[in-house]
Amino acid sequence: DAEITQSPRHKITETGRQVTLACHQTWNHNNMFWYRQDLGHGLRLIHYSYGVHDTNKGEVSDGYSVSRSNTEDLPLTLESAASSQTSVYFCASSESSQLGGEQYFGPGTRLTVT
Amino acid sequence: GEDVEQSLFLSVREGDSSVINCTYTDSSSTYLYWYKQEPGAGLQLLTYIFSNMDMKQDQRLTVLLNKKDKHLSLRIADTQTGDSAIYFCAEKITDSWGKLQFGAGTQVVVTP
Numbered sequence: 001d002a003e004i005t006q007s008p009r010h011k012i013t014e015t016g017r018q019v020t021l022a023c024h025q026t027w028n029h030n031n032m033f034w035y036r037q038d039l040g041h042g043l044r045l046i047h048y049s050y051g052v053h054d055t056n057k058g059e060v061s062d063g064y065s066v067s068r069s070n071t072e073d074l075p076l077t078l079e080s081a082a083s084s085q086t087s088v089y090f091c092a093s094s095e096s097s098q099l100g101g102e103q104y105f106g107p108g109t110r111l112t113v114t
Numbered sequence: 115g116e117d118v119e120q121s122l123f124l125s126v127r128e129g130d131s132s133v134i135n136c137t138y139t140d141s142s143s144t145y146l147y148w149y150k151q152e153p154g155a156g157l158q159l160l161t162y163i164f165s166n167m168d169m170k171q172d173q174r175l176t177v178l179l180n181k182k183d184k185h186l187s188l189r190i191a192d193t194q195t196g197d198s199a200i201y202f203c204a205e206k207i208t209d210s211w212g213k214l215q216f217g218a219g220t221q222v223v224v225t226p
Contacts, residue, residue, distance in 0.1 A: 031212040040122070042202060042218035043157075050211050090156055094212045101145065101212035105156035 002027040006091050006106040013113055019078040021109050023091030030096040032074040033103065034058075034066060036087040043090065049074055050096060081113045118205055118217035125223045132190040134220045136203035141184060143205040147214065148177065148188045151200040160201070161188070198224045 004025040013019050025032065030051045035043040045058030047066040055066050063085060065077045078085055088110050092103040119137045126132045138146065144165050149157040163170045163177045163186070170177045176189040186203055200221050204214040 033213075035216075040218060043216040045213070048213065092157075096211045101206050101210075101214060102147070102159050102162065103157075103212070103214060105149075105158070107156045108154075 004091060004093055004104055004106040006089075006109050008109060009107065010110045011112070013081050013111070015081060015083060015113055017081050019081050019111065021076045021078075021089055021091075021111070023074050023076065023106060024072055025091075025093040025104070025106075026072065027093055027104060028071060029093035029104075030071070031094045031101075031103075032068070033092045033094075034064070034074065034076045035090045035092065036060065036085075037090060037108075038087050046076065046089075047074075078111075081111075083113050085111065086113045087111060118203060118215050120201075120203055120217040120220045122218065123221050123223070125225060126193050128193060128195060128224055128226050130193055132188075132193045132197065132222055132224075134188045134190075134201050134203075134222065136186040136188075136217055138184050138186060138203070138205045138215075140205055140208055140215070141181070142208040144208070145206040146177075146179065146186050147204040147206075148175075148186075149202040149204060149216075151202065151219070153199075157202060193222075193224050195224050195226070198222060 007022045033048045034046040049068040091106040094103045147162045148160045150160045174191045200219040204216045207213040
């Protein structure tokens with residue numbers, strides 16, 4: 001069965017360190033998204049990609065970067081982790097469509113920056 | 115960006131109906147979604163409605179769409195303890211190839 005996975009599921013890191021969160025999907029979807037979830041804010045879009053070598057900034061992209069070298073993976077990098085980046089991060093994927101766009105979510109990564 | 119608004123909390127007795135409300139801002143949005151998030155898990159699509167529909171029923175779930183007021187609601191009949199979760203409404207962003215705008219989520223607590 002197709003799925004979307006994230007690793008690690010939990011991560012504790014120190015302020016200033018570079019951290020990379022992995023996202024892998026086997027749906028063969030063109031679209032991939034990274035969100036963060038914080039209490040009271042719901043899901044906020046960090047970065048997204050509509051295909052290989054395509055990346056776009058979302059509403060809260062400062063301090064984060066992504067790259068898309070193949071269809072299956074969209075790793076999220078925190079260049080220099082800050083305490084404000086403590087959050088739960090979700091990756092999602094969807095087919096590329098002007099009409100619909102159901103997104104399939106991974107299980108999330110809980111990141112703590114100390 | 116556009117804001118999708120939901121109330122943050124709903125408490126309901128087991129067996130009663132739950133109604134979760136949402137207002138959205140993009141009147142051109144073609145699809146509106148309801149997602150469910152159980153503790154420690156990702157979001158799962160619960161149901162969706164196309165903008166040319168007023169109502170959609172799927173077993174215990176009823177979605178009502180009022181396009182004039184940009185209001186979306188989700189009714190869960192005969193609410194069970196397993197329905198305790200966070201429910202997110204989302205709208206597809208017009209002219210995007212799949213971007214969604216999510217609300218902040220409504221925490222539903224079902225009491226025995």
